[in-house]
Amino acid sequence: MGCIPAPWGVEIMSRRPKSSSPLGFHECGRYNGAQRKVAAPNGELRRFRSLSSTHAKPDPDEITQEQLNLLLDWLDPDREKAGIRYEQIRKRLIKIFVCRASNNPEELADKTINRVARKLPEIRATYVGDPAHYFAGVAANIMREAIRKDRIPAIGMPDSPSATEDREKDYSCLEKCMEKLDTEDRSLVLDYYRLEGQAKIDHRRQLAEQLGIGLNALRIRACRIRSDLQACMQKCRAEGAEFAK
Amino acid sequence: MSRRRRGIREIEPPGQSLLNEEGGLPEVKGVLTIMVPKTTDAKALRKYLLGDLSTEDQEAFELWLMSEDDAYDMVLAAEDDLIDEFLAGKLSVTESQQFHNHFLIALERQRKLEFSRIFREYANRKPVPAVPTLPAPARSFWKELGALCRLQPAYGAVSAALILLMIGGGYWSGVSSSALRLDSTKAALQQAETQRHDLQLQIDEIQATSKQLSSQLAQLDNAFGDLQSVAVSGSVVALNLSPILTRSSNDDLPTAQPTPATHLIQFVLPLLDDNYPAYSVALVDGEGKRRGPRQPLAARTIQNVKAIVVTFPPESLPAGDYSFELSGITNSDETEAIREYYFRVR
Numbered sequence: 268m269g270c271i272p273a274p275w276g277v278e279i280m281s282r283r284p285k286s287s288s289p290l291g292f293h294e295c296g297r298y299n300g301a302q303r304k305v306a307a308p309n310g311e312l313r314r315f316r317s318l319s320s321t322h323a324k325p326d327p328d329e330i331t332q333e334q335l336n337l338l339l340d341w342l343d344p345d346r347e348k349a350g351i352r353y354e355q356i357r358k359r360l361i362k363i364f365v366c367r368a369s370n371n372p373e374e375l376a377d378k379t380i381n382r383v384a385r386k387l388p389e390i391r392a393t394y395v396g397d398p399a400h401y402f403a404g405v406a407a408n409i410m411r412e413a414i415r416k417d418r419i420p421a422i423g424m425p426d427s428p429s430a431t432e433d434r435e436k437d438y439s440c441l442e443k444c445m446e447k448l449d450t451e452d453r454s455l456v457l458d459y460y461r462l463e464g465q466a467k468i469d470h471r472r473q474l475a476e477q478l479g480i481g482l483n484a485l486r487i488r489a490c491r492i493r494s495d496l497q498a499c500m501q502k503c504r505a506e507g508a509e510f511a512k
Numbered sequence: 513m514s515r516r517r518r519g520i521r522e523i524e525p526p527g528q529s530l531l532n533e534e535g536g537l538p539e540v541k542g543v544l545t546i547m548v549p550k551t552t553d554a555k556a557l558r559k560y561l562l563g564d565l566s567t568e569d570q571e572a573f574e575l576w577l578m579s580e581d582d583a584y585d586m587v588l589a590a591e592d593d594l595i596d597e598f599l600a601g602k603l604s605v606t607e608s609q610q611f612h613n614h615f616l617i618a619l620e621r622q623r624k625l626e627f628s629r630i631f632r633e634y635a636n637r638k639p640v641p642a643v644p645t646l647p648a649p650a651r652s653f654w655k656e657l658g659a660l661c662r663l664q665p666a667y668g669a670v671s672a673a674l675i676l677l678m679i680g681g682g683y684w685s686g687v688s689s690s691a692l693r694l695d696s697t698k699a700a701l702q703q704a705e706t707q708r709h710d711l712q713l714q715i716d717e718i719q720a721t722s723k724q725l726s727s728q729l730a731q732l733d734n735a736f737g738d739l740q741s742v743a744v745s746g747s748v749v750a751l752n753l754s755p756i757l758t759r760s761s762n763d764d765l766p767t768a769q770p771t772p773a774t775h776l777i778q779f780v781l782p783l784l785d786d787n788y789p790a791y792s793v794a795l796v797d798g799e800g801k802r803r804g805p806r807q808p809l810a811a812r813t814i815q816n817v818k819a820i821v822v823t824f825p826p827e828s829l830p831a832g833d834y835s836f837e838l839s840g841i842t843n844s845d846e847t848e849a850i851r852e853y854y855f856r857v858r
Binding site: 356358359360362363364365366367369370372397399400402404406407434435436437439441443445446450456457460461463483486487489490493494496497500501507 | 560570571575577579583584589600615618634635776823825
């Protein structure tokens with residue numbers, strides 16, 4: 268008894284022993300800190316963290332499948348849209364904790380989500396407004412708790428650039444990543460981040476006019492290309508020789 | 513209890529604090545009116561990132577970040593700007609301290625700084641290609657004329673008269689040229705034999721020029737082949753490959769000799785002509801086995817020569833004979849084999 272049907276297909280990708288079933292809900296075990304991937308009807312995988320089964324003794328930082336289902340229903344009655352909303356909220360919570368100088372933002376974001384999920388049966392009937400605001404309020408409380416518990420001392424980033432050999436690898440990776448961009452994005456990202464001071468401001472204004480978009484839209488577009496490049500470069504560094512093949 | 517902050521619009525935060533039960537912090541009930549920052553307020557956003565806002569304003573920012581569609585992207589862009597200013601040495605002493613002691617605590621930001629430093633150097637080295645602009649809608653002569661006539665009816669009457677004159681003139685010209693054409697055809701027939709002779713001479717001349725060009729091209733390719741194992745920066749070995757060498761050109765094969773200090777081998781594959789929007793290169797070992805997938809690449813101009821540049825870490829190229837299979841990718845995404853470039857690694 269007590270086996271919880273997953274909302275969609277479920278895959279555990281966690282610290283659980285390898286012998287366990289990949290379909291974790293059939294085992295009714297406690298997956299402390301487990302990270303689940305949930306396959307939505309369109310085949311897309313979504314991750315949910317820190318689930319426990321209903322009959323096990325609840326850990327304060329875990330939620331059950333029922334609690335997760337309730338949370339998703341609250342975010343959106345359509346399960347696919349709820350999954351997207353969940354990811355958006357988690358991403359933004361992580362950013363909030365990063366901005367609050369936390370060095371474990373993902374953990375605190377998951378803790379926030381789990382706390383909201385546990386509190387939901389009490390507040391759902393009376394709560395009015397965007398659920399995201401509730402998450403923000405709980406995140407602020409979680410942050411206060413974290414500060415009281417263990418204030419992490421600031422660790423400055425060394426200013427010196429990395430070793431020459433790493434630099435060469437980095438440039439090579441960046442070159443490859445730039446080549447993967449389409450011509451327009453490549454030109455834009457190089458053009459956007461050149462010049463300094465007033466010349467840069469004037470140049471960006473000119474660039475926005477040239478592309479027929481607003482300055483803010485241009486800024487966001489350049490930032491997204493830069494983020495993509497960073498992700499590509501990290502992947503290149505991690506994969507090393509494999510990436511070059 | 514109701515708290516009012518500098519209000520722009522009302523939003524509803526959590527109805528009650530969870531920490532009352534679990535953490536013991538004061539309970540907050542009721543609907544709060546909370547300042548949602550203007551997204552264009554770059555100074556406030558910068559202060560938020562540097563941890564220089566009051567707790568109230570910080571929480572207001574977080575509500576904005578949670579609820580506005582563009583907010584997340586705005587924060588990311590502001591982070592980039594702040595990092596760029598730090599790297600350009602434009603932060604004040606206080607800001608620099610906040611940058612180190614607050615902004616950089618998260619690993620995510622440290623990675624971002626590291627990437628930005630490399631990207632900045634890269635962008636400064638690279639010449640900027642022109643950004644393609646939105647194409648202006650094509651306007652034909654007739655559309656322009658129509659628009660002018662709609663605005664100024666008098667131009668319409670004048671234009672109509674001009675068009676009639678042009679049609680009339682064209683007809684007269686056609687009749688008279690037909691008569692003239694009969695005479696000129698006779699003359700052309702008489703000259704045909706002479707022209708045929710001249711054409712034959714021109715063909716001979718073109719063939720001779722073509723042979724000369726082929727010879728120059730071969731010299732150019734040989735020159736590329738001679739530039740073997742050129743050290744670019746100590747840890748990068750550059751090798752220029754020749755498009756005319758074959759596997760049997762045993763002793764002439766360009767050879768890369770990586771040292772323990774070599775981190776990258778760069779291959780330059782010169783193109784005899786640049787007829788494709790993109791290219792792909794596959795590495796093939798001495799046994800004819802393809803190593804790794806094809807890499808899609810764009811042609812680059814190196815010292816006025818169009819070429820494809822590929823790089824490999826030396827550990828992926830043990831000593832032996834190799835070749836690159838170069839293919840062109842057409843606009844319809846079809847791949848057409850072009851040629852092979854042979855080389856050796858020692």
